Amino acid sequence: MSPADQHAVAIGLSAAIVSVAEEQPGVLTVRHPEDGSDGLPFGPFDPLQHRTLESGLRKWVGEQTYLDLGYVEQLYTFGDRGRHEMKSGEGPRIVSVGYLALTRQSGETKAPDTLWRDWYRYCPWEDWRNEKPAVIAEVIAPALKAFVKAAPDGPTAELRRDRMRLCFGFDGLPWDEEKVLERYELLYEAGLVQESTRDGRANAKQMSPLGTGMLFDHRRILATAIARLRGKMKYRPVVFEVMPPTFTLLELQRTVEAISGIRLHKQNFRRLVEGQGLVEGTGKVSALSRGRPAELFRFRREVLRERPSPGLRLGTRARGPL
Amino acid sequence: MSPADQHAVAIGLSAAIVSVAEEQPGVLTVRHPEDGSDGLPFGPFDPLQHRTLESGLRKWVGEQTYLDLGYVEQLYTFGDRGRHEMKSGEGPRIVSVGYLALTRQSGETKAPDTLWRDWYRYCPWEDWRNEKPAVIAEVIAPALKAFVKAAPDGPTAELRRDRMRLCFGFDGLPWDEEKVLERYELLYEAGLVQESTRDGRANAKQMSPLGTGMLFDHRRILATAIARLRGKMKYRPVVFEVMPPTFTLLELQRTVEAISGIRLHKQNFRRLVEGQGLVEGTGKVSALSRGRPAELFRFRREVLRERPSPGLRLGTRARGPL
DNA sequence: CCATATTATACTCTGTTTGAGTATATATAT
DNA sequence: ATATATATACTCAAACAGAGTATAATATGG
Numbered sequence: 001m002s003p004a005d006q007h008a009v010a011i012g013l014s015a016a017i018v019s020v021a022e023e024q025p026g027v028l029t030v031r032h033p034e035d036g037s038d039g040l041p042f043g044p045f046d047p048l049q050h051r052t053l054e055s056g057l058r059k060w061v062g063e064q065t066y067l068d069l070g071y072v073e074q075l076y077t078f079g080d081r082g083r084h085e086m087k088s089g090e091g092p093r094i095v096s097v098g099y100l101a102l103t104r105q106s107g108e109t110k111a112p113d114t115l116w117r118d119w120y121r122y123c124p125w126e127d128w129r130n131e132k133p134a135v136i137a138e139v140i141a142p143a144l145k146a147f148v149k150a151a152p153d154g155p156t157a158e159l160r161r162d163r164m165r166l167c168f169g170f171d172g173l174p175w176d177e178e179k180v181l182e183r184y185e186l187l188y189e190a191g192l193v194q195e196s197t198r199d200g201r202a203n204a205k206q207m208s209p210l211g212t213g214m215l216f217d218h219r220r221i222l223a224t225a226i227a228r229l230r231g232k233m234k235y236r237p238v239v240f241e242v243m244p245p246t247f248t249l250l251e252l253q254r255t256v257e258a259i260s261g262i263r264l265h266k267q268n269f270r271r272l273v274e275g276q277g278l279v280e281g282t283g284k285v286s287a288l289s290r291g292r293p294a295e296l297f298r299f300r301r302e303v304l305r306e307r308p309s310p311g312l313r314l315g316t317r318a319r320g321p322l
Numbered sequence: 323m324s325p326a327d328q329h330a331v332a333i334g335l336s337a338a339i340v341s342v343a344e345e346q347p348g349v350l351t352v353r354h355p356e357d358g359s360d361g362l363p364f365g366p367f368d369p370l371q372h373r374t375l376e377s378g379l380r381k382w383v384g385e386q387t388y389l390d391l392g393y394v395e396q397l398y399t400f401g402d403r404g405r406h407e408m409k410s411g412e413g414p415r416i417v418s419v420g421y422l423a424l425t426r427q428s429g430e431t432k433a434p435d436t437l438w439r440d441w442y443r444y445c446p447w448e449d450w451r452n453e454k455p456a457v458i459a460e461v462i463a464p465a466l467k468a469f470v471k472a473a474p475d476g477p478t479a480e481l482r483r484d485r486m487r488l489c490f491g492f493d494g495l496p497w498d499e500e501k502v503l504e505r506y507e508l509l510y511e512a513g514l515v516q517e518s519t520r521d522g523r524a525n526a527k528q529m530s531p532l533g534t535g536m537l538f539d540h541r542r543i544l545a546t547a548i549a550r551l552r553g554k555m556k557y558r559p560v561v562f563e564v565m566p567p568t569f570t571l572l573e574l575q576r577t578v579e580a581i582s583g584i585r586l587h588k589q590n591f592r593r594l595v596e597g598q599g600l601v602e603g604t605g606k607v608s609a610l611s612r613g614r615p616a617e618l619f620r621f622r623r624e625v626l627r628e629r630p631s632p633g634l635r636l637g638t639r640a641r642g643p644l
Numbered sequence: 645c646c647a648t649a650t651t652a653t654a655c656t657c658t659g660t661t662t663g664a665g666t667a668t669a670t671a672t673a674t
Numbered sequence: 675a676t677a678t679a680t681a682t683a684c685t686c687a688a689a690c691a692g693a694g695t696a697t698a699a700t701a702t703g704g
Contacts (some may be wrong), residue, residue: 368684587691587694590692590693593691594691611699612702613700614698615699
């Protein structure tokens with residue numbers, strides 16, 4: 001590598017392309033030819049070809065996945081040394097811009113080497129829909145306690161203990177479904193996810209019960225994407241980007257639950273969604289239910305023009321003036 | 323410029339360093355030697371010297387401004403062609419990562435060529451503390467109406483009209499103090515701010531009543547910073563980063579108002595702040611008031627360990643499940 | 645010293661929202 | 675027909691937001 005290359009920076013664009021099917025949130029993954037592990041679709045940003053970062057992203061996502069993205073949102077730009085290389089120290093420094101994209105298509109992918117995966121495959125501790133994931137009490141809690149004990153000094157230990165309590169809701173603290181990134185970062189620093197080993201940290205297990213690893217910093221980007229989507233849903237009607245044109249209210253609720261990873265109160269959900277004017281009935285009913293047929297609803301696009309921030313405010317940790 | 327350089331990308335780091343003094347939110351600006359117009363402190367990211375983007379930022383901000391930043395948060399990465407160059411088409415493509423930083427120091431700066439400026443200098447339409455800014459009805463409304471009329475076709479005009487209504491609260495729609503970036507971008511696209519001319523758009527006036535222009539895309543970064551801070555304040559106790567160690571509740575309220583650009587109900591503000599356990603009294607009272615002396619409070623750091631998202635929830639556009 | 649202005653702080657009141665539950669309607673399965 | 679499953683309507687209490695009134699403690703001007 002020449003000296004000039006050492007100063008060089010390349011921009012990598014990665015996308016967490018999300019869709020929900022069968023009550024499972026899916027993320028589109030690409031199988032890496034050599035390594036064998038999965039990653040997000042990604043590609044370089046070429047300043048000559050692309051006017052904006054987002055147009056660059058749309059371009060090669062289209063080529064790589066044959067998908068036409070609807071909603072696209074920039075997440076975060078990571079530039080950490082050592083978290084992008086396959087083996088650390090090689091190649092130019094990659095600055096990696098992560099994106100969240102939502103799409104309706106799911107199920108089969110026509111593009112080669114791509115695969116829809118349940119996103120909880122990569123973070124099983126995030127799915128509280130049925131019960132508190134057992135892995136938290138069985139694996140995460142003891143491992144993090146050890147991480148606290150291993151702290152070099154008192155203040156560091158205190159800090160680690162606080163993060164652990166707040167992230168995972170120990171000691172009766174509430175579970176905050178939006179702290180996805182904080183949780184992943186804590187597990188990473190504690191050496192509990194596969195990526196920490198690869199990046200040169202100790203103590204990680206190869207076949208971890210803590211989800212499947214991903215290439216580069218892609219699991220970090222996925223965590224950021226989940227966190228952003230869980231939050232955004234509450235004040236912008238983005239869920240409808242992954243819904244079919246018509247749907248029953250229960251289908252909508254199941255989708256929201258799949259994304260947020262928590263269960264909701266059915267009657268209140270209906271009250272909220274209808275009260276906010278987010279949907280309108282079509283008069284038609286859904287065929288394939290067991291009990292009383294449910295009415296089919298559609299998204300009322302007009303809300304976007306009526307109110308400044310229409311969203312689904314669930315489980316409201318309300319916001320206030322300060 | 324050699325062909326290799328054309329593909330080259332340089333990372334620029336820019337920071338909106340914010341502080342509040344005398345009920346005015348200040349942003350630290352750097353006077354550009356040639357151009358004469360102000361910009362934010364910025365510098366290149368050197369992958370050899372810096373392990374992360376943020377550490378790079380802290381490094382040269384320290385050198386350039388003699389400030390030690392406390393709170394730092396990444397905002398957004400802009401890579402648009404034509405919005406960074408002084409004259410378009412020259413130099414390598416700059417991808418610009420914007421940051422928000424908060425600091426207590428204000429008033430005098432010791433660093434040469436830096437100056438604290440009231441941030442409303444750059445977006446006068448954002449300050450609703452005393453009354454609705456006159457510039458909205460007098461300049462913005464007619465200009466945007468013309469922008470709607472000038473739309474090439476029907477749907478474009480409709481879109482423009484909706485954005486205008488929602489951004490600036492026309493037709494009785496509420497003012498959303500968080501839509502700072504949306505408003506700036508709308509004004510930019512309509513050619514109403516100085517930067518649009520420089521970037522090659524038509525119809526802008528040089529001495530605009532619509533705030534002072536900034537170098538590169540720095541006003542866009544500032545708008546993003548204001549928006550982020552106004553929002554973040556509501557669910558994280560970040561205001562205290564710009565407060566002195568002790569303060570009266572009215573001083574705290576004035577600071578929040580300065581940032582959000584709107585007035586708050588005094589008694590309810592007190593109820594909220596105390597009820598949330600965000601502050602604790604010191605027993606001492608402030609000297610310099612006219613009427614009854616106010617008690618001095620301090621930030622209760624412990625809230626960060628007690629609850630997952632302690633913030634100031636003002637003017638609550640509440641969030642919900644969906 | 646007293647009246648008045650000014651600011652701080654405590655308390656009340658009302659409408660809305662949230663979280664949780666009950667009741668009823670309409671379908672399928674056996 | 676009965677049980678079961680689902681949809682939908684309605685109720686209720688607690689918490690909260692927005693707005694106001696009441697009282698306390700100081701300074702200022704006569």
